Amino acid sequence: MINIFTHFGSQLVVGLGWTLLCSLITLVFSSIIGTVLALLQMLPSKLVHLLCRIYIEVFRNIPLLVIVMFLYLIIPLYFFKINGFTAGTIGLTLYTSAFIAEIIRSGIQSVEAGQLEGARSTGMTYWQAMRYVVLPQAFKIVIPSLGNQFVNLIKDSSILAFVAGFDLLYQANAIASKTFDTINSYLVVGILYLLLTMPLSYYMHYLEKKLS
């Protein structure tokens, strides 16, 4: 196993870099999109609500691989060039944001209705009441589920391997086929994934404790 670290160090670092970049981009954008989707569903407009539901149900219920393959293979045929990393990251963001939207929505709904009414009765707009009163409470409630989702997101970034995104799993496949040492190759990237996900898990636990 040590051999793989020493022989393929630079290849693994490249993989780690792409995995990390994809995870970070996805984390930021899927959090934003997920929150916006959750909030839009609270609006009175039936059409907006319907559109949000369609988005969420579509991306939540299709395997990630299908979404990413679709982006990777269909978009360049009819629209514009898109490389594997971009297609994978966009696909992962679309997919993850659907889950985050559901998590945030459940968080908002578990905040008492009186909180929103209290805020609105002082003249705050809907968005102000959401931003200053409801969302901070909703986020606190959903931190454990969000933490899970974030860890899943890092692991799901391995989808890049299927569209030549040069991430950790892609490198593992390449190393495995070069060395014929499949077990150790995957073990090494398993440990590298742990290095990425464990600090995040700890941080989410810390946040949970700090806020309660």
Add this chain to the structure above:
Amino acid sequence: MKKKFWLIPVLFCMLFLSGCRQKVADQAVLKNAQSSKTITWGVEADMKLFSLIDVRDDVHKGFEIDLAKAITKQILGPSGQAKFVTATAQSRIPLLKNGNVDAVIATMSITPERKKVIDFSNSYFDAGESLLVPVRSSIKNVHDLNGKTVIGIVGDNSSEVVKKFAPKAKVIGMQNYGQAVSALKSHQGDALVSDNGVLYGLAVENPSLVVTGGTFTKEPYGIAINKQQKPFERAVNRAITQLQHSGEYNHLIKKWFGQVPGFNYKEMYQQ
């Protein structure tokens, strides 16, 4: 933090496990095969003409399948059974080394790197690297690949071979041939590099793609067998020779490659 010390033994266990190899593969394959009247073959699932699972009846079909059946009967007699296990580029060598399969017949070129880990039978197909490109592509041979994006299969040695002929080519690895062909059609790459036999199979299925430039390497396919299995290896080699002498081999070549446009199957004839 104290609580997390359990992780260290877990990691150590993982290290240890990776050090241990299953010893099943050390048993005598030929003796086992003769007593069970069965040889288990690792084969591919998505290799048109060589080994493709027919979705209608879930049965592997192709040149390699027929050849494996013929070799099995040659070694074990008419009652010998060939059993097929689907393997991928990533799993075929582990499956063999763990003893899950007795041999792998899966468009594997005989290479020195692979020979460090496993043994090969004599060649059963004269393969070589070639290029699959869209019909109106400007790429005529391997030297045109400089500055282009080339699609290979993760686990194939194609990418390194391409780099030798066209150092400025960018190689992206796909998981299997289905995805690789789709990627080529979606212009994710300019050419798909792989063995000629495989590429002809893909070209038959996809009229918008053609094989171009002939083969630029000689990488014959061999049947992968575990090391320390010399008796079995000899039996396989003997079987191949017998099939080539009897004309059965040529019959199979014609059966599977006779219809491929642009492919002179008679060049593949033995004896």
Add this chain to the structure above:
Amino acid sequence: MSMIEFRNVQKFYGKFHALHDINLKIDRGETVVLIGPSGSGKSTLIRTINQLESIEGGQLIVNNRDLSDPKTDTNLLRRDVGMVFQHFNLYANKNVLENIMLAPRIVSRMPEAENKQRALELLKMVGLADKAENMPCQLSGGQKQRVAIARSLAMRPKLLLFDEPTSALDPEMIDEVLQVIKKVTTDSDMTSLIVTHEMGFAKEVANRVIFMDQGHIIEDDASRDFFQQPQTERAQQFLSKIIAH
């Protein structure tokens, strides 16, 4: 000039007719108590005044704004209308001082120093100056409601709505809250509308009593008249039941 005017207002929840043809005028400076059995529409009525509930028919004018006109800006209306809820609805994520300061800061952009000074004054007025840094969950029910009253005053409203402000409180805390409400409603020329079951308190602070039943206004009298001699049989029954308890 009236602060609130209902003209033939109708309110439905699906098929349920919650408010029947309400006609009501409340003048500036009045303190009006709204009583009636539960389900009679008192809370619904009070909540239509700051548009926490919409109306389905008729006209409703509050502080010169026509709420039946969709162009009316609800948020502007609400700045002038404070509300105190049965369950306090203090922001659970903010401390006492922040609960009071939030709306002036983000709605009317009051300078921070002035805002803080005003919030501390309000806290002193409700007798909780020492609780400024506490979180709502650290307060008793009575203290929470006093903070909520301070919060409702922070925007300097012209009209205060109290929706059963003591119903969720333990009996021993009711009085401290009623004292504060009394101070707020009688001290100034504030217009107040109070939904309550506290008849003694109603008698003490109200200059007018409205009795509702099944979505109708049954009686609308001066406070003294109502408690001495209710006009309708239903109001008489209601009062005798309440007082018997």
